[in-house]
Amino acid sequence: MQQHIDSYDFTGKKAIVRVDFNVPLDENFNITDDTRIRRAMPTLKKVLEKGGSLIIMSHLGRPKKVDPKFSLKHIVDHVSECLGVPVQFAEDCQKADAQAAALKPGEALLLENLRFYAEEEGKPRGLAEDVSEDEKKAAKKAVKESQKAFVKKLASYADCYINDAFGTAHRAHASTALIADYFPNDKMFGYLMEGEIAAIDNVLKNAKRPFTAIIGGSKVSSKLAVLENMLEKVDNLIIGGGMGYTFLKAQGGKIGNSLHEDDLMPQALEILAKAKEKGVKIFLSVQTVVADDFSNEANTQIVPSTEIPDGWEGMDAGPESLKIWKEVILGSKTVLWNGPVGVFEMPTFAKGTLQIAEDLAEATQQGAYTLVGGGDSVAAVTQMGYADKVSYVSTGGGAMLEALEGKDLPGIAAIRG
């Protein structure tokens, strides 16, 4: 049975908490964005406040073996600072028995990167490229088998399990899903996870209308499933960013050197046709800022999106597009934004994405529910200083994308049981 962190009695109990502390680090191992750490704090602090102790576990990056570059020791001091208690560190997540057993109420222990073990992901590692299918199968079976002991060891440290790692909720890994089986009556979501689930429900289940989704980013192929699911939900669909050019080209537009995926043109046309059928209004870019080079210093001009000259490529949404989109956004009661509408990493081409952030902030002020979810758009609103001016900013990239595709996330399913 699923428990709740507010009503659960943590007195004298040890909680093992899966967080997503997969934060970006610079070359000196300084954290460049600690959002994911800060957003897990309410859960971690609550357990300590209620007389429990913490065993905190996470992955960092995608190491394929023990690699000091991906050690969570780089973040221990910052986690201690945020939590307000010194956090101990277990250098091997599978050999933390003594440290976990010695934890007293109010104390916290961080386990080393779970992905130093292949068992966390449950996928074989280090196979030679020329191994046979049979050998691959055997290796897979072997790691699935050794994964059982790995999960059991993690579970043995604690009395209860909390999953607060929304960013990793789309992975069916040892620490995000399998471990829940050891705590049939003592498993629960953390507050961050609950907030993310509520945000998803606010757009996918309980959206107030009109509901507008702004889907941007560079590739149609990575957003196809999201677009298809959105057609079932929204009133308006704004399609921007690099992926928009595939739609424009599919309809016969001249897109110059702009990014596009020819093989996705039939799907793009299908989406447009389906939208028409369902009465969903589609807003492609009508005007584009083009450049003669993929560079911040390139020459630029503003042209109609379907008349991009040869040798030029679309880099950002033009003012006319932004004006139309703004009207749509401000006329909405629910707005979902996933993916930038220009090459916002280059200041010259960040204006469109900044305008969308401003429009969302204005819509929020007028009472609309606004959710920014998924990877680059989250980075954009955060960098541009709009993170606290919208209703909700997700900590999930891939996880949010899969949720928006309408998929069940293993990390959520494991707690709900």
Ligand code: 3PG
């Ligand atoms: C992320 O940042 O995408 C999450 O932490 C999950 O990491 P992964 O994509 O390597 O599984």
Ligand code: MG
């Ligand atoms: Mg990812």
